Amino acid sequence: MQNxxxxxxxxxxxxxxxxxxxxxxxxxxxxxxxxxxIVTLGFVKLVDATDRSHTIPMDVCDSFERFNEQxxxxxxxxxxxxxxxxxxxxxxxxxxxxxxxxxxxxxxxxGWPRIEAGTTIVMRVILEQETRPEAEYQCHxxxxxxxxxxxxxxxxxxxxxxxxxxCKRRFQISRRNSAxxxxxxxxxxxxxxxxxxxxxxxxxxxxxAVSRSQLLVT
Numbered sequence: 001m002q003n004x005x006x007x008x009x010x011x012x013x014x015x016x017x018x019x020x021x022x023x024x025x026x027x028x029x030x031x032x033x034x035x036x037x038i039v040t041l042g043f044v045k046l047v048d049a050t051d052r053s054h055t056i057p058m059d060v061c062d063s064f065e066r067f068n069e070q071x072x073x074x075x076x077x078x079x080x081x082x083x084x085x086x087x088x089x090x091x092x093x094x095x096x097x098x099x100x101x102x103x104x105x106x107x108x109x110x111g112w113p114r115i116e117a118g119t120t121i122v123m124r125v126i127l128e129q130e131t132r133p134e135a136e137y138q139c140h141x142x143x144x145x146x147x148x149x150x151x152x153x154x155x156x157x158x159x160x161x162x163x164x165x166x167c168k169r170r171f172q173i174s175r176r177n178s179a180x181x182x183x184x185x186x187x188x189x190x191x192x193x194x195x196x197x198x199x200x201x202x203x204x205x206x207x208x209a210v211s212r213s214q215l216l217v218t
Contacts, residue, residue: 042117051201064109080195093126124204142167173205
């Protein structure tokens, strides 16, 4: 009788533990809880502009603002990599994207999607450039010309990145019309410091279309 009683007690304990675990699982998957917010499980991988990988918890991936705060903490130390990227952040000359080799999806404060655990997010520094007539992708860092067929140029510029054939940096060139010319400090920007030239591996060139009259003025 005692053995049977012990078995029943163990069964009840296991059933209670099972109910608790099922309740926890339900709250995690639904994101609901009667006792307060549930921390979202999982991580995303951030590849920064120097091509270093960082593990970012999912609970800061629900908005651009929270993710940006995490970046500020990430680059708070004084390594060369952190200082360079912090400077671009302070000047708002950086962006975040999901780059799957077929399409670049920019992540902005106005268009922040639902981020799934395991996603790779790429941080890039932004360089400004006046539109060039040549159909080419010239690397801002090593100067190599990455020639692309004219028929594919605008499709590439609209949503794809390439790897430089020489230095292997990954970059995208996009084109936008602008009624106002950027300041000279932003136009045709060439990274100056040796550390910056060496460390930056991911970047986005934003070409600004400038009219002939604007060029004559300058």
